[in-house]
Amino acid sequence: MTQYFTVESTSDHIRILRMGSPDKPVTVLGEPLLRELNDLVDELSDDKEVQGLVIIGAKKDFALGADINDISQFDTPEETRDGALKMQGILNKLEKLPFPTVAAIDGQCLGGGLELTLACQWRIVTETSTLALPEIQLGLIPGGGGTQRLPRLIGIQDALDLILTGKRVSGKKAVKLGLADACVHPTQLERVALQYATKNKDKKLMALNAKSLSKDLPRWAAEHTPIGRAFVEKKAREMVEDNTKGFYPAPFKALDAVFDGFEKKLEKGLELEAKLFSELAHTRESKSLVHLFHATTAAKRNAYADAGKAKFGDKVPEQVGVVGSGFMGAGIATVLADKNVRVLLSDPNKDSTKRALTSAYKFFAKKAKRGRIKPFELSQKMAHISPGLNTQGFGSADVVIEAVFEDLGLKQEILAQVESRAHESLVFASNTSALPIGKIAAKSKHPERVLGMHFFSPVEKMPLLEIIVTDKTADWAVDRAFRLGQKMGKQIIVVKDSPGFYTTRALAFFMAEAALILEEGSNIEEIDEALTDFGFPVGPITLMDEVGIDVGIHVLESMTEAFGDRIKTPAGLDSVQQSGRLGRKNGKGFFTYEGGKKGKPDESIYDMMGQTRQYKFLPAEDIADRCVYVFINETIRCLEEGILLSAYDGDIGAVFGLGFPPFLGGPLRYVDHLGAENVYNTLKSLEERYGARFSPPALLKKHVDAGTRFFPDEK
Incomplete structure (x- = not known):
């Protein structure tokens, strides 16, 4: 009795597997589905009558990838590696079936779903299909053969473009890349797939072999010679370093899997992929990005939908x-x-x-x-x-x-x-x-x-x-x-x-702290670099120029009116505003601007921030701690006061609206990572030195006393 697959047979002995999760609106490749696929592949391998196989989605989308919850259940890298190897083993069996195999793809075909299709000889897509390997967005690499089969199929450079970005390609683009063999109208998908199920082709993954690449000698030289691959790898690593600034390990592991695996036989390449995948699955970065995935998924649920539907329907x-x-x-x-x-x-x-x-x-x-x-x-x-x-x-x-x-x-x-x-x-x-x-x-x-x-x-x-x-x-x-x-x-x-x-409240405390550090004697570059080195996309002083100095001061005045001495702002900001500086929008701010491009810090700012101001070195770690911890403190207070309706919302708002580093998961996930007691003690220390804005909230003390976390279900 099959639960995830409906099995049909045509008169010319072509088997059709219609794949779909019975209890979900979308299909995910969870452990039960893969186990069932394994049994079906074993049966097909032993059935001498079968002449071909078509795997087609039974729902709107072909498959949305592996079940992320299954991956999260593994306690150790070794368990995760074994899980990846098991999935790879099932797809290896599919690849070795002694007759033509066809993946008929409509809708979304993502992650593990795409890796399943790569184990088939043919891929037929529709004009409305979308294909991608988005694992990099979760701090992972493909673990079901994607880093090995895709480069062998479409070439290293095109494969890296998909693996390193998670970008989605249309059906037509997939055919152009060599990722798919035909693109048809959705109504013709099954008919064309059945036609391909009668065709045999060399099952070696060599769509970009030397013969086809002879028409593109530079690309052949770059991908099929050791010197060429070394050059491509060097450039790829430089690009990844520039784009990630070293904060994300997954792109580097992806390069290791692709380039080292390309030198090996497929079996050894798959083993390498499983090893690297398992290492990433237990990093802080991946756990944080998976946390954001769960947070954004939860946020899509409209808690007010019933009230709106009663009045307007689905309009x-x-x-x-x-x-x-x-x-x-x-x-x-x-x-x-x-x-x-x-x-x-x-x-x-x-x-x-x-x-x-x-x-x-x-x-x-x-x-x-x-x-x-x-x-x-x-x-x-x-x-x-x-x-x-x-x-x-x-x-x-x-x-x-x-x-x-x-x-x-x-x-x-x-x-x-x-x-x-x-x-x-x-x-x-x-x-x-x-x-x-x-x-x-x-x-x-x-x-x-x-x-x-x-x-x-x-x-x-x-x-x-x-x-x-x-x-x-x-x-x-x-x-x-x-x-x-x-x-x-x-x-x-x-x-x-x-x-x-x-968001404005948390950001106001963050920028006010940076302005205080500036008034106390640190230089503009030191403050900005401390926060960008921590992981923010821009520093707080640059951010003031981007937001607009007039807007920033107006917000700080509003916050001062609301929170009194809990928020402290430097008096020198008034002089900065009175000088006519608005930031980038009028080309005059904390930085100089020429032709709309930001230049160096404007040295005259230091005099405006206080005639008695003298340069005073503050370690980058201390600058980052003051700005980040005051940000965290206000986030917890907003949750405590009921302004935030959930802890998830606090992290979503901080990451997607304020630039909090995604690889840390958001301020509340970061507290769970550091430990509530450690955060509480740091805040107490900062409170003693700098004042009430660092006073730890009662909600944080509650977590300390109970030994609990903001996200107790996450590891």
Whole structure:
């Protein structure tokens, strides 16, 4: 009795295996499915009547890879290696079947699913299929033969492009690479696969053998001679070092597996792959990235869906009003138009609106140039944006997003204008980064329809959306914002209303600490380098210039008003602002700028930060500790106060919105890694030296006393 495979047979003795997980909407290659596949392959090997085999997905997607939970169950690298070897053994049996084998691929074919197809002689894909080896994004390498079979099939350089990035390729691209043998319409997939099941071909993995490469001698020389491979490997390692800055071990292990394995017979290469895979599975980096995978998966569940469905069914907002065509408003409108949402863009400043439309056009033109959209789609995308000088036509919008300057009175005025024309289910969202939503909604006629949608700059690139809800916000209104955020492709967290919410509050404490260290005597480069060496993409001083010095100071003032002496900001920042410095946007900040490019630190900043300031060396570790621990402390406090609804949300917000190093998993996962007691003791030490902002929260002390973790189910 098969559970994961339905077995069929044609009149000419071709077996069809329809693969699908019975208890899940998608197919994953968990241990039970692989065990069943192993038994079926053994039966097929002994059946003398079988003339060919087709493996096809029984669900929308072919397979989404191995079950990450199975991997997490292994306690030691040795157990993990044995698990990888068992999967490899099953696929080796599939590869050695004495008749043609065909993988018929539609939808997503990822990770272990793609490795399964590589063990087949033929791969037929559809125009709607997507193929990838995304293990690198979990701090792993393919463990089911991907680092060995793929380079032998399509060549080392093309294989590395997929293995090192986890990039997804379409069916047509897969054929072009040599990864697939034919690309067909989904309705023709099974018919064509059955035709291929009658064809024999040399089962050696030599699609890029010397004969075919003779048409491309430079590539042949680079991949099929020891000197050429050594050169390619050297360049690949340099690229990986530049891209990862040494924080991620998986890309280096991938290079070891590919280049060392290519020199060996397939069997020995697979053993090497299993060994390297098992070593990575037990690293802090991989565990942290797997943690983020679980966190983002959990965050996709819309807790407000029932309330929205009761009112609107499954309907997603189709028309959105955006008030303000500045940098943020323009970005929001562009992303909405890109997702085919109709946008009403309002701004009394015609020049600002013109710049917004120009920015959107450049965004879509770049996508067209890269082949991500058809040329004719550029005009279609632009047609989704309808500019105007006021909110006159906003009465038909499903959601209105206000993205104007951080002025409470102005935001309240815009809300009143929108409400005067709104229908009964229109949701008003403010893109404020710090003002409490409750204050914005204080004069609202319908506060249950008001919430925050905090986007991050640039909106076109930054993945996070922070939805802020008050005690009065209706669940159906949150659902509207959540569905719209999902439509925009954003990673979403929902937080409770408070000054700075979560992300702005944590970031404010982080940047304020860096500014204090600057005022105390450390140099700009030392501060930035300490945090980039820790793993942040940019240092906090650079970040102030990127955010805008005026915006940063406004936020710090708001935080000071809310938290008093718990947040300490240097007086010297006022002098910096009064000098007319706004940061990158006016080419004048903590750094010098020429032609829009950041240069060296502006030495005059040191005088502005205090006439009596003298250079004082502070070790990089101490700089990083002060900035990181104050960040961690506020994250824990936000969870303790109920601003964060889950620990997962704290890590998602920090990593996807604020640049906290992904290889550490987020501030709360990092606490679990260090140990709550160690973090508590460090905070106490910092509190004694620097003050109340480092005072450990009661929630952290609770974990210390109980010996518990923020994520007790994770190893």
